[in-house]
Amino acid sequence: MKPVRTGLPLSATKPARTGLPLGAAEPGRSYGGPVAARVTLQTIADRVGVSRMTVSNAFSKPDQLSAPLRERILAAAQELGYVGPDPAARALAKGSTGAVGVMFTHSLRFAFTDLVATGFLGAIADELAPTGLSLTLLTSADDGEIVPARDVAMDGALLYSCDWTSRAVDFLHRRRLPLVYVDQDPADDIPSVNVDDRGGARAAARHLLGLGHRRIGLLLSSVRPPYGLRDAPVVAQGHAARQRLRGWLDELGPAAAELITASQDGTGPEQARWGARLLLDRPDRPTAVLCFSDAAAFGVLQVAAELGIDVPGELSVVGFDDNPLAAQVRPGLTTVRQDVAAKGRAAAAALTAAIDRARTGATAPAEHVLLPTELVIRESTGPLT
Amino acid sequence: MKPVRTGLPLSATKPARTGLPLGAAEPGRSYGGPVAARVTLQTIADRVGVSRMTVSNAFSKPDQLSAPLRERILAAAQELGYVGPDPAARALAKGSTGAVGVMFTHSLRFAFTDLVATGFLGAIADELAPTGLSLTLLTSADDGEIVPARDVAMDGALLYSCDWTSRAVDFLHRRRLPLVYVDQDPADDIPSVNVDDRGGARAAARHLLGLGHRRIGLLLSSVRPPYGLRDAPVVAQGHAARQRLRGWLDELGPAAAELITASQDGTGPEQARWGARLLLDRPDRPTAVLCFSDAAAFGVLQVAAELGIDVPGELSVVGFDDNPLAAQVRPGLTTVRQDVAAKGRAAAAALTAAIDRARTGATAPAEHVLLPTELVIRESTGPLT
DNA sequence: ACCTCCTTCTGTACCGGTACAGTAACCCCG
DNA sequence: CGGGGTTACTGTACCGGTACAGAAGGAGGT
Numbered sequence: 029m030k031p032v033r034t035g036l037p038l039s040a041t042k043p044a045r046t047g048l049p050l051g052a053a054e055p056g057r058s059y060g061g062p063v064a065a066r067v068t069l070q071t072i073a074d075r076v077g078v079s080r081m082t083v084s085n086a087f088s089k090p091d092q093l094s095a096p097l098r099e100r101i102l103a104a105a106q107e108l109g110y111v112g113p114d115p116a117a118r119a120l121a122k123g124s125t126g127a128v129g130v131m132f133t134h135s136l137r138f139a140f141t142d143l144v145a146t147g148f149l150g151a152i153a154d155e156l157a158p159t160g161l162s163l164t165l166l167t168s169a170d171d172g173e174i175v176p177a178r179d180v181a182m183d184g185a186l187l188y189s190c191d192w193t194s195r196a197v198d199f200l201h202r203r204r205l206p207l208v209y210v211d212q213d214p215a216d217d218i219p220s221v222n223v224d225d226r227g228g229a230r231a232a233a234r235h236l237l238g239l240g241h242r243r244i245g246l247l248l249s250s251v252r253p254p255y256g257l258r259d260a261p262v263v264a265q266g267h268a269a270r271q272r273l274r275g276w277l278d279e280l281g282p283a284a285a286e287l288i289t290a291s292q293d294g295t296g297p298e299q300a301r302w303g304a305r306l307l308l309d310r311p312d313r314p315t316a317v318l319c320f321s322d323a324a325a326f327g328v329l330q331v332a333a334e335l336g337i338d339v340p341g342e343l344s345v346v347g348f349d350d351n352p353l354a355a356q357v358r359p360g361l362t363t364v365r366q367d368v369a370a371k372g373r374a375a376a377a378a379l380t381a382a383i384d385r386a387r388t389g390a391t392a393p394a395e396h397v398l399l400p401t402e403l404v405i406r407e408s409t410g411p412l413t
Numbered sequence: 414m415k416p417v418r419t420g421l422p423l424s425a426t427k428p429a430r431t432g433l434p435l436g437a438a439e440p441g442r443s444y445g446g447p448v449a450a451r452v453t454l455q456t457i458a459d460r461v462g463v464s465r466m467t468v469s470n471a472f473s474k475p476d477q478l479s480a481p482l483r484e485r486i487l488a489a490a491q492e493l494g495y496v497g498p499d500p501a502a503r504a505l506a507k508g509s510t511g512a513v514g515v516m517f518t519h520s521l522r523f524a525f526t527d528l529v530a531t532g533f534l535g536a537i538a539d540e541l542a543p544t545g546l547s548l549t550l551l552t553s554a555d556d557g558e559i560v561p562a563r564d565v566a567m568d569g570a571l572l573y574s575c576d577w578t579s580r581a582v583d584f585l586h587r588r589r590l591p592l593v594y595v596d597q598d599p600a601d602d603i604p605s606v607n608v609d610d611r612g613g614a615r616a617a618a619r620h621l622l623g624l625g626h627r628r629i630g631l632l633l634s635s636v637r638p639p640y641g642l643r644d645a646p647v648v649a650q651g652h653a654a655r656q657r658l659r660g661w662l663d664e665l666g667p668a669a670a671e672l673i674t675a676s677q678d679g680t681g682p683e684q685a686r687w688g689a690r691l692l693l694d695r696p697d698r699p700t701a702v703l704c705f706s707d708a709a710a711f712g713v714l715q716v717a718a719e720l721g722i723d724v725p726g727e728l729s730v731v732g733f734d735d736n737p738l739a740a741q742v743r744p745g746l747t748t749v750r751q752d753v754a755a756k757g758r759a760a761a762a763a764l765t766a767a768i769d770r771a772r773t774g775a776t777a778p779a780e781h782v783l784l785p786t787e788l789v790i791r792e793s794t795g796p797l798t
Numbered sequence: 799a800c801c802t803c804c805t806t807c808t809g810t811a812c813c814g815g816t817a818c819a820g821t822a823a824c825c826c827c828g
Numbered sequence: 829c830g831g832g833g834t835t836a837c838t839g840t841a842c843c844g845g846t847a848c849a850g851a852a853g854g855a856g857g858t
Binding site: 463464465466467470477478479482502504505506507508 | 835836837838839842843844845
């Protein structure tokens with residue numbers, strides 16, 4: 029007698045299979061309902077007359093059994109319509125799913141509309157593909173019953189443009205998942221990938237100063253009253269935005285009397301135009317504007333055109349990111365390039381490394397990658413006239 | 414005595430907890446290694462002095478236990494650093510993960526670069542968010558050890574711009590996952606979402622005929638020699654491409670002697686330019702071109718500009734999709750609009766419906782959605798001169 | 799002939815939850 | 829004061845796999 033897992037109480041056992049060729053196919057203990065019962069490893073095992081474990085090995089560890097037997101098992105599986113080990117069960121038993129998450133605070137739509145985000149994600153997808161890991165898109169929504177960050181099985185996650193304080197991010201941490209921060213304030217024990225936002229911003233500011241500009245507008249993101257320029261490097265939303273502002277102020281001087289700031293909420297085109305108006309409608313209109321992103325800069329270019337302000341004759345505009353559109357708008361946008369594809373590749377590599385580390389129990393210190401930025405001068409900036 | 418699941422052999426049991434307040438925290442049976450042992454439902458149960466089931470209910474079915482006890486349990490969980498039921502285990506026990514897949518044949522990068530794809534995916538993401546389902550991106554890659562389509566746990570999947578014959582698609586079917594076809598030849602038993610490609614193509618062709626064009630070029634996708642126009646409606650890759658061609662031929666007449674066809678491989682900009690050259694370099698250059706996508710049409714516009722061919726003066730160009738860029742290129746591209754956002758919403762809705770159906774065992778017939786298309790006339794088409 | 803090693807397969811004990819069918823205590827009612 | 833219905837919690841039996849430690853049998857060495 030050998031015990032066999034069945035739907036019956038444990039005391040019920042089945043006589044051992046002899047391994048002899050079977051006649052008619054056993055139709056899978058059909059007390060599961062009128063539909064065909066679920067085919068599991070056990071079904072195949074019974075059919076072929078081997079142990080469940082051997083069938084498992086046939087799929088997951090081919091070198092653990094003889095080739096002919098494996099063939100027989102695979103054939104039986106095919107015949108019974110068994111595709112392979114159930115992913116959910118395997119995930120539980122092995123402790124690893126084949127998927128990693130990417131977390132956004134913004135609506136997920138942002139992940140597909142913003143060219144900087146899509147470039148980044150595309151690179152991740154490409155980099156992850158050969159490892160066999162799939163990419164799961166996570167939102168920080170935590171209102172519903174289901175909170176992806178807490179309830180989706182995954183092997184690790186990328187935190188990208190996330191709200192630091194969201195409950196979802198907290199879940200991710202508390203689950204002790206291998207994480208990688210992208211464009212976030214680095215933490216000692218968590219690998220991170222960042223670009224040299226501050227350095228790039230400095231270059232942008234120096235560029236304008238070199239052209240003679242002194243009344244320079246700064247277009248910030250999500251800095252609401254009562255906060256002003258002094259607090260902005262702290263309260264602006266997003267590590268990148270804060271670093272960029274810091275970089276500008278490094279060069280311009282934090283107290284520069286002639287700095288004019290405006291802040292927009294969010295990253296959509298409407299918000300960009302709104303922020304642009306705040307700067308361009310003023311009587312003491314700046315002669316140049318530094319924008320926290322290209323998307324924001326596009327708003328400035330557009331509003332300038334509407335107001336009949338010549339760029340770069342009357343107004344210089346500098347963006348950030350080198351969005352693919354930056355080279356295509358007229359005039360071409362001077363901007364600070366970051367290599368989003370490289371960022372994506374680095375992030376994916378850091379994540380797979382972190383997952384490996386967690387799996388093997390290795391305790392290498394967390395790596396912190398800082399990618400360079402580069403000022404790209406196009407037609408939207410010119411000398412003060 | 415009540416049996417308690419421990420790491421010890423089954424015969425070992427533990428005396429029942431009395432429910433009295435506990436002294437020092439039991440440090441989680443630390444024979445798991447030097448690091449803190451994993452915190453599970455049982456850990457919390459032992460701590461609070463209730464059954465594992467009650468702890469499970471505290472998280473998953475709040476109305477199954479009294480509020481004060483639930484509070485105590487949640488507090489203990491918090492204290493022990495327990496985030497919530499393990500997603501993998503829950504997936505196995507409940508038979509549902511919180512994620513659905515979207516399958517691409519193209520490199521995943523395509524999912525993030527093609528504006529038609531991103532619009533579609535963004536809409537899906539938006540539509541799915543309130544349901545709590547996460548989106549997992551799947552490739553049809555099946556070379557590695559891990560095949561996402563077979564090895565990733567999910568509740569259902571969308572098949573989008575897929576290679577019909579790929580092994581990955583087959584896996585998805587054989588797993589009996591709830592599926593929805595998008596832009597695929599509909600199958601009776603599987604819900605599908607399509608747009609009226611054929612009708613739209615007819616409108617495009619009629620438009621050109623009405624403008625007097627007779628020598629019309631057709632830019633196809635992935636129709637390699639030895640196949641010609643006659644076979645193209647069958648062999649062209651992608652349901653949409655085939656339907657569009659059929660629609661053109663409906664109006665132009667399949668044997669129209671003056672039709673000129675060219676085919677490009679793939680959907681990238683280079684391929685588009687290459688396909689465009691095939692048409693425009695000929696001595697019997699067509700006076701108008703119907704393209705299977707806007708992306709291809711952009712290639713035609715670009716090459717025409719390079720060759721000094723005036724559009725629409727010497728050449729009319731019609732695209733397909735109404736890619737967001739179609740309105741922005743010069744001259745504005747006449748095209749057949751499909752509402753990709755609506756397609757995404759419909760696909761997401763169909764998938765959640767299919768998943769519900771599978772869950773409840775309901776057997777409603779599969780729905781087949783067909784969304785309208787609309788000819789959008791811009792500046793790239795004009796009368797034959 | 800005996801011992802060792804390797805290959806191939808098996809059995810048990812998990813992975814960490816949930817479903818479902820109890821059971822005990824309490825409440826209300828006639 | 830017994831019966832019927834709640835409410836609150838418990839026990840058992842799974843979900844469908846994998847890890848790991850045997851066990852059986854044959855090959856090879858001495």
